[in-house]
Amino acid sequence: MRKQSTTILTLPDFSKTPSIDQVGVEERVARFQTRSIKKESKVQGLKLALNMIDLTTLEGKDTEGKVKQLCYKAAHLHDVMQGIPTVAAVCVYPTFVKLAKRCLEGTNIKVASVATAFPSGQSTRKVKISDTHFAVDNGADEVDMVISRGEFLEGNYSYVFDEIAAVKQACGTARLKVILETGELSTLDNVRRASEIAIYAGADFIKTSTGKISPAATQPVTLVMLETIRDYYYKTGKMVGMKPAGGISTAKIALQYLVMLRETLGDKWLSNEWYRFGASSLANDILMQLQKEQDGVYQSGDYFSKD
Amino acid sequence: MATTAEKKKQNSLGLGDSKWAYAASPESTSHINIKPQYELFIDGKFVKPSSGKYFDTINPATEEKLSSIADADEKDVDKAVKAARKTYTNVWSKMPAKERGKYIYRIARLLQERAREFSVIETLDGGKPIRESRDIDIPLAANHFFYYAGWADKLEYAFPNRKPQSLGVAGQIIPWNFPLLMAAWKIAPALATGNTVVLKPAETTSLTALKLAELIADSGLPDGVVNIVTGAGRTGAAIVNHHDIDKIAFTGSTDVGKLIQKAIAGTKKKATLELGGKAANIIFEDAPIDQAVEGIINGIFFNQGHVCCAGSRLFVQEGVADIVIRKLKDRLETLIVGDPLDKNTDIGAINSKAQLATINKYIEIGKKEGADFYQSSCNIPKKGYFCKPTLFLNASQSHRVVQEEIFGPVLTIQTFRTVEEVIEKANNIPYGLSAGVWTDKGSKIFNMTSKLRAGVIWANTYNKFDPTSPFGGYKESGFGREGGLHGLMGYLKF
Structure with missing residues (x-):
């Protein structure tokens, strides 16, 4: 069943959008990186990060077998250790949603599906909407859409806005994550503007990247997006989620992202309801670190299952 | 309907107390060496103050005593100035400029090697966060020595056709806010231009200057080129009023800056003052x-x-x-x-x-x-x-x-x-x-x-410092520039 939204959405007033100084953003990011996260705060942070992962497989060569394995891993990250949380969601192509949903039955793990002609977004709105419907009808709890970067860079903001709003409507109750593909937006000012468009068009989450373009998630980009979310919250009191995706492969970097989150948006956002990591290899690195915190020594990568 | 104030409260982020608190992560102090008592550094040796008096230096974060510091009086300052004068006349002013440069490079390198110990001591003695002493104070101090070492044999190119010559003995008085960095700001250009110095650190933060004295002794710099005398206002006044000092370089409060200017009025002493803001x-x-x-x-x-x-x-x-x-x-x-x-x-x-x-x-x-x-x-x-x-x-x-x-x-x-x-x-x-x-x-x-x-x-930035950039004030913030090419001029006559 799809709920129809009745509020009227409008493009934000960009004349009130602050400019972004890249040098300043990079300095701020460097400060987050100097935070020293040790002992119990490290364990707590790592478990939090683990619980925020959208375990992802988005390959042309994905098979049912691969998706099944991924779903099992999502719920059983490292059974030899006690007190390890599950990931937040698995993220797959629409054709695997039904299977993933079945595999994850009885768990709290959500199924996210990319949609709207992922990853390029080069298709008609009709196709994108029907892509979204297909994912949602198969049971996707969350939809990760891509924006039309070409239209955005041409300055066709209303097109991008309308498209996001239309996909949001097609999502019904599924939560919508809007991928800006910041690696193609070239400036932080553009990242800010695209974030505002997505948020005002009804995004539940804004997300950096598809993972198919380099650079994927970076800390400066993530900071600018978090600050956009903060400004929207100041103005409206409404929370929007954040998902950096791609390139976050180590526990150390994940902790830096969490430090940035904690010191920019605070505790309200410190859960997988409002923050996700789009990643595939991050989980095992975190598990290795957690095992090390418990045993005092690092173990070989062979002790951690790779699915 | 909620008032604006209520609305603001609702939308507050509450960033203060977090459910994810950072565990304590203190920098280790096991690798540092602070002696129970420090003497004056005069003519390359550590000597007791003539009065036999010492004062305590404490850690402002714990109020615990760190060490005893010698209190220099007029006699000690006179000894230091004499040593500086003798070395200036006999050794330092006669040395080829490129050799002078080598010594300054050596100080810079040693400082880099011992950066960790200096950072921790700077933080213990002065109260500044270790992040700042580690990432800003100490590396920047080393960079000042590196930068001015490079100028030592190029002064004629810095000021073409003006025949730059050293002044002689510089008396330098520095504040407690950036103890080692201010010592570097003062000592590096003075040495590069061929002067010898008598430096007085602030009485609450003498330790890194005294550690620098140890480092300078290790570096093989000729005895008496750098002399470090510790003490409070009286010691500073003794430097300012000493008849055989050619230049006063002072960083500190505007009130003291005015006193210095009054004291040296009508003397041959040149001055640069970097005061309040x-x-x-x-x-x-x-x-x-x-x-x-x-x-x-x-x-x-x-x-x-x-x-x-x-x-x-x-x-x-x-x-x-x-x-x-x-x-x-x-x-x-x-x-x-x-x-x-x-x-x-x-x-x-x-x-x-x-x-x-x-x-x-x-x-x-x-x-x-x-x-x-x-x-x-x-x-x-x-x-x-x-x-x-x-x-x-x-x-x-x-x-x-x-x-x-x-x-x-x-x-x-x-x-x-x-x-x-x-x-x-x-x-x-x-x-x-x-x-x-x-x-x-x-x-x-x-x-x-x-x-x-x-x-x-x-x-679009603030508090950015670099050895290549001149720094100094207008009006009651003082005169003269430190850092960069301009920083050489305060220690030269043409």
């Missing part, structure tokens, strides 16, 4: 707001606000005042105040009990004057000298907290409407050391830099 940090409507908020934080809370060029007067253009103040208050909550040795500490201990009393006095004055007082909700340690980051909103130009240098983590906030208004207010102060301008428009920056009466103006 009360900088305007100006945020225009078209500024990059989030980065400007960082600039405000960095401008006033860097080194607990013990910075002569601190951006202690904030001017925000009306249209963005609400959002800037809101963001500033939220950012204040994320500042970690406490143990300076903890790697996560943003604001450490106030340098001394006396300075804390001065800051608290001004906080009381500000409250009485009627500016809106605001402090971060953070907890501060019970022991040691600490001050919460403090704002005075809606301050007036005539308030003493706006006019006078507080030298602590206290920021006054005023709003403005037009460019003319903010320039007038920014310049309406006896000081003129530094200023900050935040705008996305290049033309506005150039307009401001030509009209603001300040020695250093930062655009």
Whole structure:
């Protein structure tokens, strides 16, 4: 069943959008990186990060077998250790949603599906909407859409806005994550503007990247997006989620992202309801670190299952 | 319906207490070596003070004694000046310039090698966060030696056809806010230009200067080129009044600067004075707001606000005042105040009990004057000298907290409407050391830099230091420049 939204959405007033100084953003990011996260705060942070992962497989060569394995891993990250949380969601192509949903039955793990002609977004709105419907009808709890970067860079903001709003409507109750593909937006000012468009068009989450373009998630980009979310919250009191995706492969970097989150948006956002990591290899690195915190020594990568 | 105030409260982020608290992460002190007692460094040797008197240096974060420091009197200063004169005449002024340069390079390299120990001692003795002494003070001090070492044999190219010559013996008196860095600012250009020095560190922060003396002894620098005498105002006065000193370089308060100028009037002594400040940090409507908020934080809370060029007067253009103040208050909550040795500490201990009393006095004055007082909700340690980051909103130009240098983590906030208004207010102060301008428009920056009466103006950043960049003030902030090519001139005659 799809709920129809009745509020009227409008493009934000960009004349009130602050400019972004890249040098300043990079300095701020460097400060987050100097935070020293040790002992119990490290364990707590790592478990939090683990619980925020959208375990992802988005390959042309994905098979049912691969998706099944991924779903099992999502719920059983490292059974030899006690007190390890599950990931937040698995993220797959629409054709695997039904299977993933079945595999994850009885768990709290959500199924996210990319949609709207992922990853390029080069298709008609009709196709994108029907892509979204297909994912949602198969049971996707969350939809990760891509924006039309070409239209955005041409300055066709209303097109991008309308498209996001239309996909949001097609999502019904599924939560919508809007991928800006910041690696193609070239400036932080553009990242800010695209974030505002997505948020005002009804995004539940804004997300950096598809993972198919380099650079994927970076800390400066993530900071600018978090600050956009903060400004929207100041103005409206409404929370929007954040998902950096791609390139976050180590526990150390994940902790830096969490430090940035904690010191920019605070505790309200410190859960997988409002923050996700789009990643595939991050989980095992975190598990290795957690095992090390418990045993005092690092173990070989062979002790951690790779699915 | 909710009022605006209620709405604001609802939308508050509550950044203060987090369910994810950072565990303590103190820098180790096991690798450092602090002697129980330090002597004076004169003519390459550590010698006892003639009076036999010593004073305590304490850790301002714990109020515990770190070491005893020799108290130099007139006799000791005279000994130091004589040693400096003898070495100047017999050794240092005759040495080929490139050899001088080699010694300075060696000091720079040794300082880099021992950076960790220097950082920890700087933090223990002065109260500044380890993050700052590790990432800013010590590396920057080493960079000053590297930079000026390079100039030693190129002075004729720095000042073509002007025949630059050294002055002789320089008396140098430095403050407690950047102890080692200020020593480097003073010693490096003096040595590169062929002078010998007698340096007095501030009495609350003598340790890194004395560790530098040990390092200099290890470096093989000829005896008597650098002499370090410790003590308080009396020792400083003995340097200023000594007849055989050719130049006084002083960094410190404007009051003492005036005394020095009176004392040396009518003598041959040259002087450079780097004194107080009360900088305007100006945020225009078209500024990059989030980065400007960082600039405000960095401008006033860097080194607990013990910075002569601190951006202690904030001017925000009306249209963005609400959002800037809101963001500033939220950012204040994320500042970690406490143990300076903890790697996560943003604001450490106030340098001394006396300075804390001065800051608290001004906080009381500000409250009485009627500016809106605001402090971060953070907890501060019970022991040691600490001050919460403090704002005075809606301050007036005539308030003493706006006019006078507080030298602590206290920021006054005023709003403005037009460019003319903010320039007038920014310049309406006896000081003129530094200023900050935040705008996305290049033309506005150039307009401001030509009209603001300040020695250093930062655009879209704040508190940036580099050995290649000259630093110094207008008006009661002093005269002469330190750093860069200009920094050589104070130690040369032509």
